[in-house]
Every structure is written in C-alpha cells, then in structure tokens.
Amino acid sequence: MPRIVALLRGVGGPTALKMPALREVLASEGLGEVETLQVAGNIVLDDGGRSPGEIAGVIRGAVRTAFGFDLPVIVRTHTELADAHARNPFAGAAEGRWVQTVFLAEPPAPEKKIVVPADYPEEAMLDGREVFVRYPEGIGGSKLQAAWFEKRLGVTGTVRNANTVAKLVALSA
The missing domain is CATH 3.30.70 (Alpha-Beta Plaits)
Incomplete structure (x- = not known):
C-alpha cells in the first residue's frame, strides 16, 4: 500500500530533531509505520485513514508539543x-x-x-x-x-x- 510523505520545513541547526525521537513521537500519535530519511525532516508513514491535511496538523502539533518547534509540514501522497x-x-x-x-x-x-x-x-x-x-x-x-x-x-x-x-x-x- 502506498504511503504518505511529510516534509518538515526548517529542520536543522537550532531546530534540529533527533529522527528516532521524532519517529517515536509520531508513532505515539497513531501515525503507523513511521520512517525517516536523512536528518532533514523527511517522513514516510501510513495515513491511518487521515487526510493529508489532518496528517500535517497532527505532525505539526506533535513536533510543537514534543520539541518546542512550530515547523510547517507539507504532505504529499506517494502518487x-x-x-x-x-x-x-x-x-x-x-x-x-x-x-x-x-x-x-x-x-x-x-x-x-x-x-x-x-x-x-x-x-x-x-x-x-x-x-x-x-x-x-x-x-x-x-x-x-x-x-x-x-x-x-x-x-x-x-x-x-x-x-x-x-x-x-x-x-x-
């Protein structure tokens, strides 16, 4: 089943995120099979029945709550x-x-x-x-x-x- 790709903007330097911690936080939000690519905020995950807009909101809120950074999230389906x-x-x-x-x-x-x-x-x-x-x-x-x-x-x-x-x-x- 094709998955969703979420792109976080502004990851790095003072807003650097540890990818294992990010994966854990997103999995705890019900976003299954979370994978990351590189350390630049590239996330691949299952949509869990949520729309791309809902996924962007969940990720942005989770990053804000867990790490203190309000980073824009842009989502694309695999297609x-x-x-x-x-x-x-x-x-x-x-x-x-x-x-x-x-x-x-x-x-x-x-x-x-x-x-x-x-x-x-x-x-x-x-x-x-x-x-x-x-x-x-x-x-x-x-x-x-x-x-x-x-x-x-x-x-x-x-x-x-x-x-x-x-x-x-x-x-x-």
Whole structure:
C-alpha cells in the first residue's frame, strides 16, 4: 500500500530533531509505520485513514508539543510525489543535488508567477504546487532559495533535491 510523505520545513541547526525521537513521537500519535530519511525532516508513514491535511496538523502539533518547534509540514501522497518527480523538467539536466523541487503547501493564486531575473543563471518553473529549479552553478551562492519563492508566491514551501525526492518516491511505494 502506498504511503504518505511529510516534509518538515526548517529542520536543522537550532531546530534540529533527533529522527528516532521524532519517529517515536509520531508513532505515539497513531501515525503507523513511521520512517525517516536523512536528518532533514523527511517522513514516510501510513495515513491511518487521515487526510493529508489532518496528517500535517497532527505532525505539526506533535513536533510543537514534543520539541518546542512550530515547523510547517507539507504532505504529499506517494502518487503526488511520484507525479511531481516525473514532471520535473530539469531531472537529468545536472547533478541531482543541483536540481530541486520547492513543495508548496497549496497552489499559489493564479496571478502569481515566477520570473527569474535574466542575469541569474538558474532556471525555475512553477507547476501547480511545485516549483522546479535548476542551479547550473550550484546552490550555495544562489539568491533563489525557498524564501525567494515564498515571497513571490505568497505560499509556504520546503525544498528537496532530486536525489532525495527519488529516494522518498521509492521509500513511499
């Protein structure tokens, strides 16, 4: 049975979470078969009959209560995640870690657009609840970070590179 993928935004540094503790907290909330990938807030779990919105709320509340951090949670079903991965127009254009997807909490308003300045080397494309980004010169020095997209789109998002998305698709199958 395909599973749900929850992406926590802002895990790391002062908001670092121990993945074994996170798994335990989420399992105690009735979210079964909880697995994590890496230490960046990538969670794969069974939905337990709950909607993606309910799951996001349960996870956000559990993290706030157990760890004291109010971190946004963006949820995708396995099918939605696999579809986003398949739609990424940059997926083979460069090293996987330099191709990223910004997963948005909701679709931006129709009038919101992504226009990358002509003097930026990056390419970006908004498609529904995802922004696909290619960083041909690397990510570290780029101005096109998640906050750049959030400000222009008015929607919360979290970023994962193409390698991580592929692993999450396989783990959630």
